[in-house]
Amino acid sequence: MSYVYQTSNPAEASLVESFFAQKDFSVRQNIVAAIYGMPSYEVIVDGVVDEQLQTDLRNWLNQQIESEPINEDADEELVLQPDKRFSVFTSLFYFGLAELFLNLGYPLIYRWSGSLFNGFGLKFFSYLVASLFLVIVCRKTYAKDIRSFFGIHPASIRAFITWGIVGVLWSLVRIGLLYWFPNYFPGVLGHKVTVPAIFLLVLNEFLFRGFLLQALEDSCSRTKAVLLSGVIFGFSHFSFPWTYQVLLVSLGILLGISRVSTKSIFVPIFTHVIGSLGLMLFLSH
Numbered sequence: 705m706s707y708v709y710q711t712s713n714p715a716e717a718s719l720v721e722s723f724f725a726q727k728d729f730s731v732r733q734n735i736v737a738a739i740y741g742m743p744s745y746e747v748i749v750d751g752v753v754d755e756q757l758q759t760d761l762r763n764w765l766n767q768q769i770e771s772e773p774i775n776e777d778a779d780e781e782l783v784l785q786p787d788k789r790f791s792v793f794t795s796l797f798y799f800g801l802a803e804l805f806l807n808l809g810y811p812l813i814y815r816w817s818g819s820l821f822n823g824f825g826l827k828f829f830s831y832l833v834a835s836l837f838l839v840i841v842c843r844k845t846y847a848k849d850i851r852s853f854f855g856i857h858p859a860s861i862r863a864f865i866t867w868g869i870v871g872v873l874w875s876l877v878r879i880g881l882l883y884w885f886p887n888y889f890p891g892v893l894g895h896k897v898t899v900p901a902i903f904l905l906v907l908n909e910f911l912f913r914g915f916l917l918q919a920l921e922d923s924c925s926r927t928k929a930v931l932l933s934g935v936i937f938g939f940s941h942f943s944f945p946w947t948y949q950v951l952l953v954s955l956g957i958l959l960g961i962s963r964v965s966t967k968s969i970f971v972p973i974f975t976h977v978i979g980s981l982g983l984m985l986f987l988s989h
Contacts, residue, residue: 855913
């Protein structure tokens with residue numbers, strides 16, 4: 705069993721780590737996010753942490769930190785929360801449910817709503833419901849911090865410029881393959897990029913790089929999580945021939961790298977939009 709202690713105070717995180725190290729617990733500290741320039745730290749403790757140990761930790765921290773006592777009005781509140789992590793199975797299970805709804809829910813919603821939704825409205829509503837479902841799973845079942853888990857915080861201007869250039873280069877590669885090898889990459893022609901499509905692309909990134917990649921990283925190494933999420937991304941947009949899947953898998957891996965390297969969901973969204981806009985301009989001429 706593992707428990708996690710989260711704080712934005714590095715000195716407090718070090719104190720918690722020291723407390724459990726003195727008691728021979730296996731303990732490690734990570735920087736999990738950088739929200740508006742302020743890092744968030746987590747201390748992960750492996751072992752059984754009972755209520756008495758929680759109380760001892762709370763009292764010890766209150767003695768060490770001269771500022772306001774920690775949880776002084778919450779006698780029964782745990783200082784550490786159980787560290788609930790996604791497994792590969794649960795990651796794919798919850799993501800599969802969301803994808804199943806996206807692919808099979810269209811006709812059901814259309815039959816129920818009649819003319820309430822047009823094509824774009826139906827897709828938007830379906831993506832919104834699927835995204836909300838994953839947010840609820842993360843928050844209620846796994847006690848995740850939503851902003852940190854989904855990467856809802858800004859990245860540096862340098863990161864946007866760097867990955868924007870990557871998006872342009874990917875767009876040029878896609879256009880080149882379309883121009884010189886049309887028989888091997890016919891699927892490129894079938895994917896017209898419009899403003900509503902770009903809007904849906906944002907929600908698509910929220911599912912793949914926001915949820916799936918991070919959920920897989922709970923139980924896999926970062927490299928495996930990026931590769932597996934990239935493969936799933938490519939084949940979830942299945943199109944003939946198989947050479948087109950190679951292109952999409954490569955894109956999924958690139959977007960995954962942008963997500964883990966910047967810790968911000970806005971960077972893969974920006975990269976994907978830039979790449980898609982390049983193709984849209986090419987197809988419009």
